[in-house]
Amino acid sequence: MNTPTEYGVHIHAHGGPQAMQYEPIQVPPPGPREVQIRQHAVGVNYLDIYHRRGVFPIPSLPGALGVEAAGEVVAVGRDVQRFKPGDRVAYACPPVGSYVSLRNLPDHGIVKVPSGVSDEQAAAATLQGITAHMLLHRVAPLRKGQTIVIHAAAGGLGSLLTQWARRFGVRIIGVVGSEAKAGLAASLGCDDVIVESSEPLVQGVRRLTDGEGVDVVFEGLSGRVFHESLTVLKPFGHLVNLGQAAEGLPAVALSDLGPARSLTVSVPGVFAYVRTHPDLQSVADDLYGLIASGGLRVGIGGRFALKDARDAHRALESRGTTGSLVLLPERT
Template sequence: MTHAIRFHRTGGPEVLQWETVDLPPPAAGEVRLRHHAVGLNFIDTYHRSGLYPLPLPSGIGLEAAGVVEAVGEGVDAFAPGDRVAYTSGPLGAYAEARNIEARHLVRLPENISFEQGAAMMLQGITAHYLLHATYPVKAGETILVHAAAGGVGSILVQWAKLLGATVIGTVGNEEKAVRARALGCDHVIVYSREDFVGRVREITAGEGVAVVYDSVGRDTFLHSIASLRRRGTMVSYGNATGPVAPFDCALLQKSGSIFVTRPGLFDYIATRDELCERSAALFEVVGSGRLRVEINQRYALSDAAQAHRDLEARKTTGSTILLP
């Protein structure tokens, strides 16, 4: 027997329940994994609330790090005792232990802790594909990163600086502005008291930015488009304030022939090779010390509901982990 967070109906954080669950031996192709740390991500709130519908009842959570305890028939890439991490596969990371298909796992280097692994797999690989594939950022370009002090945002800022970009970051308050500057933002806009479109135009001498990375959604989408240069790229990769409302595509031409994309992590790690390539790049840049994964909040796994409350209330910065 083990424990996991599950929910039987959608709604607020109160629907998350700490339950005892049976854990059978791993099936063919699976491993049994004992979690040492579990990642908290905004997409978890979309699953819990019903924004991204799921069959119920359901587990929750997409990333964790831990140690392999047992392997099923046909698994030869991993053995008991291996340190691993993951950010794909069926929901269910909010658990003390679980069975998961071995194809979703990557080996965790010795210089990466379990806490780092759980905190950065989803957010770090997201930052990698956004910066290197969705819109490959080039040295000398000016970019706009919303929620620059948040989980993905804080990694985007640092990695974009390594690529030679000038980074404008938006945040919700002065405390987060201090953090964004420390991460490397060249310019920080506190959107709660500043017109970020006007400030972006001022900073770029009227031109606008090459790309906007927007995880906020409904409240910023149109303003983000208005911040782009001619033929700029709008990357909408989250819905923190709700889904983007329908809009007239003619707006894109009127705004300078803008490109809009809505990427998703799982299309960028659709193959085993892609998963290993992106995770290896992430492990290298973190392991070398050139990029910091800052874990600013830790909660007991059984307190996942409170972690969700704090995340949705914008009380968190950087990465958050849940500890079994």
């Protein structure tokens, strides 16, 4: 009997999407405290693009990309207690290497997926959903009556964050890049939507708040958008940077934050949350429970075969996508 061939997407050097190669891989049996996962859907995140470009270099080359996927446990190593073959699982954590059909992973970052959540939903929402949980429960807990801004409100993280924040009774101003995305942002729970191509952020926020500003801004572009977001905050406002999709993280003088304005800036990392949370499964249960009940809609903006990962990266970099993108390994 022939052993099925497994495949993965690797880079041998940092660069553009053309640097990604679809290649056969060898997967040994799982080691101690490892779980072997047959991957049914793989999440695509902007972090993967940073890794591919070398903005955040992966540990070694050649190497696989990706930090998120969902599938089924097919084998477990010695000393694994929480999982058994047949369990449906997902993860959103290092080590990098989720763009593969089969992989071994340390058991501490893996969570179980309930029957009411599909593999594609789990692969599309685990990283972004845990990020939203971190933001709303640890980094910037919201209070009823506050006004917040969510950049890229129609994107993968933005769409989940908008829906989840809505449950806190806050007013949400969503920011999108085009008129085509404005309706989606409104349907997800934004009370008002600023289309950046039609109205500058600062002007739009001042118009919508009668010049008062907002309590919290969530942004993931950095650079110019970071500084403009500081401008629209009320005294004691909080700016949360979620990434540097457009430009690198800028330096900020403490004198720009206070004491007159008394502002706060956070640059949280979801992997620190995954690594240090005392009960990661409870976080996943909160997320998956909302998805299963319909409280969170997971928008999948594109499905690509694993071998077409280059096309997925091109789509994400175009900033024309809505929702999340997933890669689908061929079944063997």
